[in-house]
Structure formats: C-alpha cells, structure tokens
Amino acid sequence: MSLAMFTRDLEPVIYDNQDFVAAVQQLALRSRYSHIRILVVDPTTAIKDGHRLIELGRRLSSFIEFRRPPQEYASRSDSFMIIDENGLLYRPKADRYEGFSDPNNAFEARTRLREFDAAWEQSETESEFRRLGL
Numbered sequence: 001m002s003l004a005m006f007t008r009d010l011e012p013v014i015y016d017n018q019d020f021v022a023a024v025q026q027l028a029l030r031s032r033y034s035h036i037r038i039l040v041v042d043p044t045t046a047i048k049d050g051h052r053l054i055e056l057g058r059r060l061s062s063f064i065e066f067r068r069p070p071q072e073y074a075s076r077s078d079s080f081m082i083i084d085e086n087g088l089l090y091r092p093k094a095d096r097y098e099g100f101s102d103p104n105n106a107f108e109a110r111t112r113l114r115e116f117d118a119a120w121e122q123s124e125t126e127s128e129f130r131r132l133g134l
Contacts, residue, residue: 002084002085003024003036004113005038006069006112006115007040007079008079008094009045010053011079013097015051017052018052020053021056038053038067040068043126054129058129065125066126066129067123068125073119073122078091078092078094080116083109085113086106086109087109
C-alpha cells in the first residue's frame with residue numbers, strides 16, 4: 001500500500017479534514033509495508049495552523065514521511081496524488097479545485113510517480129514536520 005502526494009501547501013480544504021486524515025491513517029495502518037510520502041512546496045501555514053495530516057504524520061512517522069522538494073520543483077503549477085502506482089488524482093493548476101481522478105490508470109500514475117520519485121530523491125526532510133509539542 002502506497003501513497004505519493006505532491007502539493008503546494010497541503011491545501012486545507014482538501015487534505016485537512018477528518019475523513020481524508022482517517023483514510024490516510026487506515027492506509028498507513030493496513031500493513032507494515034505501507035508507505036506514504038508527501039512533498040509539500042510551502043508547508044509554513046500548514047505547520048503553523050496544526051494541519052491534521054501533519055499531526056498524523058508525527059504520530060505515525062514510521063509510515064508517513066514529509067519532505068520539501070528542491071527549488072526547481074517549487075514552480076510546478078500542478079498537484080497530484082498517486083495511490084498504489086495505479087490510481088491518480090490530478091489537478092493541473094494547484095490553485096484551483098479542478099482536475100480529474102482515475103482509480104485505474106497505471107500508465108498515467110506511473111508517469112507522475114517517476115516525476116515524484118525524481119523530486120523525492122532530491123528533497124530535504126523538513127524538521128518542522130517532525131517537531132512534537134510537549
């Protein structure tokens with residue numbers, strides 16, 4: 001079970017709601033081999049506002065990893081999520097809530113996953129994602 005997400009700022013309207021966070025938690029806990037990777041271009045507001053997905057990632061850090069992509073990827077205008085190398089949610093313009101989802105499009109999902117993997121390999125772990133309040 002895997003999920004790879006490329007997002008500008010963890011768009012709270014989409015990703016900071018209980019249903020989405022519960023689905024990610026269920027995916028993470030389904031198998032010890034589950035792996036969730038999330039690239040966030042600008043996590044500042046999400047971290048400051050206590051985004052639910054970040055809080056879940058802090059609790060399940062063995063399954064969920066956040067990173068900030070290198071600067072060359074920061075200018076991308078799209079946003080996407082790939083599930084199990086087969087399903088795809090794609091928004092060509094990350095600042096708009098328009099796009100498409102296809103739960104069974106391995107070709108397109110793997111194309112985006114190659115782009116994601118390239119960015120992931122060059123990305124840096126954002127220390128603020130791991131910080132826990134005491």
